Amino acid sequence: MAEVGARNEVWTREVAPGILHMDLVAPGIHCAGCVSRIEKGLAPLPAVTRARVNLSTKRIGIDWRRGETDADALIEAVRDLGFEARPYDSGQSGAAEREASGRRLLRSMAVAGFAAANIMLLSVSVWAGAEGATRDLFHWLSAMIALPTIAYAGRPFFDSAWTAIKARSLNMDVPISLAVLLAAAMSLAETMRGAEHAYFDAAVMLLFFLLVGRYLDHMMRARAQSAVTQLLALSATGATAIDADGTRRARPVSDIEPGMLVVVTAGERVPVDGDVIDGSSDLDRSMVTGEATPEAVSPGQTVHAGTLNLTGPLTIRVTAAGEDTFLAEIVRLMEGAEHSKGRYVRLADRAARLYAPSVHVLAAFTFLGWLAWTGGDWHLSLLIAISTLIITCPCALGLAVPAVQIVASGVLFRRGILVKDGAALEKLGQIDTVVFDKTGTLTMGEPRLTGPAVVDTSDLAVAAGLAQGSNHPLSKAMAAEAIAKGVIPAAVSDITEVAGCGLEGTLQGRRVRLGRPSWCDPLNESPDGMTLSLQLGDRVAVTFQFVDQLRPDVPKTIEELRRRGIRPEILSGDAAGAVETVADELAITRYRSAQTPQEKLIYIDRLAAEGRRVLMVGDGINDAPALAAGHASMAPAGASDIGRTAADLVFTGESLLPVVQGVDVARSSNRLVTQNFGLATTYNLIAIPIAVLGFVTPLVAAVAMSASSIIVTGNALRLRWIKLAEPSASQTINGERPATEPAKQVAA
Amino acid sequence: MTNLILLIPVALFLGGLGLLAFIWALRHNQFEDLDGAAVRILEDDEDELVDEKQ
Numbered sequence: 021m022a023e024v025g026a027r028n029e030v031w032t033r034e035v036a037p038g039i040l041h042m043d044l045v046a047p048g049i050h051c052a053g054c055v056s057r058i059e060k061g062l063a064p065l066p067a068v069t070r071a072r073v074n075l076s077t078k079r080i081g082i083d084w085r086r087g088e089t090d091a092d093a094l095i096e097a098v099r100d101l102g103f104e105a106r107p108y109d110s111g112q113s114g115a116a117e118r119e120a121s122g123r124r125l126l127r128s129m130a131v132a133g134f135a136a137a138n139i140m141l142l143s144v145s146v147w148a149g150a151e152g153a154t155r156d157l158f159h160w161l162s163a164m165i166a167l168p169t170i171a172y173a174g175r176p177f178f179d180s181a182w183t184a185i186k187a188r189s190l191n192m193d194v195p196i197s198l199a200v201l202l203a204a205a206m207s208l209a210e211t212m213r214g215a216e217h218a219y220f221d222a223a224v225m226l227l228f229f230l231l232v233g234r235y236l237d238h239m240m241r242a243r244a245q246s247a248v249t250q251l252l253a254l255s256a257t258g259a260t261a262i263d264a265d266g267t268r269r270a271r272p273v274s275d276i277e278p279g280m281l282v283v284v285t286a287g288e289r290v291p292v293d294g295d296v297i298d299g300s301s302d303l304d305r306s307m308v309t310g311e312a313t314p315e316a317v318s319p320g321q322t323v324h325a326g327t328l329n330l331t332g333p334l335t336i337r338v339t340a341a342g343e344d345t346f347l348a349e350i351v352r353l354m355e356g357a358e359h360s361k362g363r364y365v366r367l368a369d370r371a372a373r374l375y376a377p378s379v380h381v382l383a384a385f386t387f388l389g390w391l392a393w394t395g396g397d398w399h400l401s402l403l404i405a406i407s408t409l410i411i412t413c414p415c416a417l418g419l420a421v422p423a424v425q426i427v428a429s430g431v432l433f434r435r436g437i438l439v440k441d442g443a444a445l446e447k448l449g450q451i452d453t454v455v456f457d458k459t460g461t462l463t464m465g466e467p468r469l470t471g472p473a474v475v476d477t478s479d480l481a482v483a484a485g486l487a488q489g490s491n492h493p494l495s496k497a498m499a500a501e502a503i504a505k506g507v508i509p510a511a512v513s514d515i516t517e518v519a520g521c522g523l524e525g526t527l528q529g530r531r532v533r534l535g536r537p538s539w540c541d542p543l544n545e546s547p548d549g550m551t552l553s554l555q556l557g558d559r560v561a562v563t564f565q566f567v568d569q570l571r572p573d574v575p576k577t578i579e580e581l582r583r584r585g586i587r588p589e590i591l592s593g594d595a596a597g598a599v600e601t602v603a604d605e606l607a608i609t610r611y612r613s614a615q616t617p618q619e620k621l622i623y624i625d626r627l628a629a630e631g632r633r634v635l636m637v638g639d640g641i642n643d644a645p646a647l648a649a650g651h652a653s654m655a656p657a658g659a660s661d662i663g664r665t666a667a668d669l670v671f672t673g674e675s676l677l678p679v680v681q682g683v684d685v686a687r688s689s690n691r692l693v694t695q696n697f698g699l700a701t702t703y704n705l706i707a708i709p710i711a712v713l714g715f716v717t718p719l720v721a722a723v724a725m726s727a728s729s730i731i732v733t734g735n736a737l738r739l740r741w742i743k744l745a746e747p748s749a750s751q752t753i754n755g756e757r758p759a760t761e762p763a764k765q766v767a768a
Numbered sequence: 769m770t771n772l773i774l775l776i777p778v779a780l781f782l783g784g785l786g787l788l789a790f791i792w793a794l795r796h797n798q799f800e801d802l803d804g805a806a807v808r809i810l811e812d813d814e815d816e817l818v819d820e821k822q
Contacts, residue, residue, distance in 0.1 A: 052810045052811065055808065056811050073804065075801055076803045076804060127791060127794060130790050130791060131787065134783055138779070138783050154772070161776065165780075
């Protein structure tokens, strides 16, 4: 155990002399009972000095005395309490960085808020008629509060604007930074002169409003990311390797090298690519190839990482690791797809590219115009030009997008749909084609008994009696059918699972079999596929047919998509017949079968080249490149890790209707963003003449800015009352798809 | 004017106190687990736990 213990030791850090600390993710924590169960379960351990559960992030922080216990023993202790836990990797996908930047934004926002309130207090007195020495004093006080605030709280904008300018491009932060800096500089100069107008309140208020927008945007991403991290934590994988001396040991997949021997028990996923050297079994390859029918494997055959071992233990000699695996090939395809797709320019930045040059040109003309008009009064001209920049500063524009998108992602989050970021939402609202993967996306990836139409109850009882102990999807479907019909499984004894063939047992002295038709009856020529034969003694009593069941609400989803002018298509790795059946059932005319990951990617690229904006919906490893290539992409929560990571949106629950809900919310959100841009433009059309003519005072600027921000935010809130197509009642309450594979135990 | 010289620093000081309190809370992870704080109040006292053990 010592070597294994060392593997989790990397996640620990010393927080005090002799005290180690580790954070664990445990997605199963959901209530007060869980919190106290874990804390009271860990606290009595003699080595543990502190154990604290964070319910919001579903993490456990544990401190313990070095040497008295180790990370592995503690993870085991949490498992014994009934919670699957995994060390929290704060370096993973920049989680620590994101948390730090969130805190920085919140601190900046607090400072800007404090400063804005106090400066406003002083400004109101000035507007109320303070004069002479009092006004100067107030202006100086405002300056003393505003200048450090701008230097501190303006950093996020200055940094981003500087990065954009260095890259010779423009984003929203360039005009913002310019307006804030010019306003502060001009106000300082005016204050030194003892003049009437200073714009410190406008500059700081602007920063405060924009920081609110920025923080909303951050919150939305952080919420989705932490949910996705929890999903990934549920499916952490390791491999059981056999050492030279024959001992078995759990190792992280990263430690596995070609030539090693790995054992995969029934119910586990194959962790690496390799050749089978011992054992035979059935493999569910739906995640890798999209094929719904399990395939038998025996020594000599090659298996890919990600396939699910169903019936018997396999010993595999690893042939590829790291860069050479099937998975690595998929990752390369994904990177290529993302590269060729180019960078999507967000709506706000697109607006900024039009907006920033026009206001800057306008300000320049204002300056020149006034210079000519007043005959060289450059001081007044500069003052008016800068006040034009301040009043046209995109305060409302900065809120226009994040305010809408945080409401939209909240609406979707409550329905179990996670949006990874705002850009994903914008792109989802623009799609005109949906390409579905079949197995696991349109279908449940779980077969259901469909034939024959009439089944003898006693046959069903025998079949269920044989099937109830097996992991094979067809056996599970058989057992489920018996439960649904209220049939009590027969007491079959001596059941053995013949990997690749079926189940065999004894009932009342007779041999009974449930398995491949060709195994039960060697003369049977019909293809094995999704069928099971029941053999009683020497006679085949019945042959059952199974179909991979569609997810709930699939026909409704397709119909709703069509009604919105979106073209549905199917792109599947499964065999032609199976795809055709589903396509016919849904009246989808454009479908392709037996597609490799490369072919899927090429097809999506071709659609994009035709000018179509494609939403890819898929779950498998084989779908990941296509998910990365799609204009937008969605994956069910039951998808492969790589599929969930590649997708822009992840939906929980069995129903497929989240695809429609997501599109509806995204379209509404894009509409509201456009409206908000319209509102902000209207505001500018009114404000610009006033500013250019030189009528803008700090009071006018403050009122105009607050009013436009409030209108834009209020408009965003309308999205809360959006009406969506709701899934049918069969949805489970917590929206989770029942686990299709048994919880994996880490072999000791 | 004299009352202003007294009142403005007081106002700034009080506002600043609020800001410092917020930043202190942020630094000391008071906003890390908002959901947890809501349910912890339902937990039994530590003393009772000791009683259970005995």
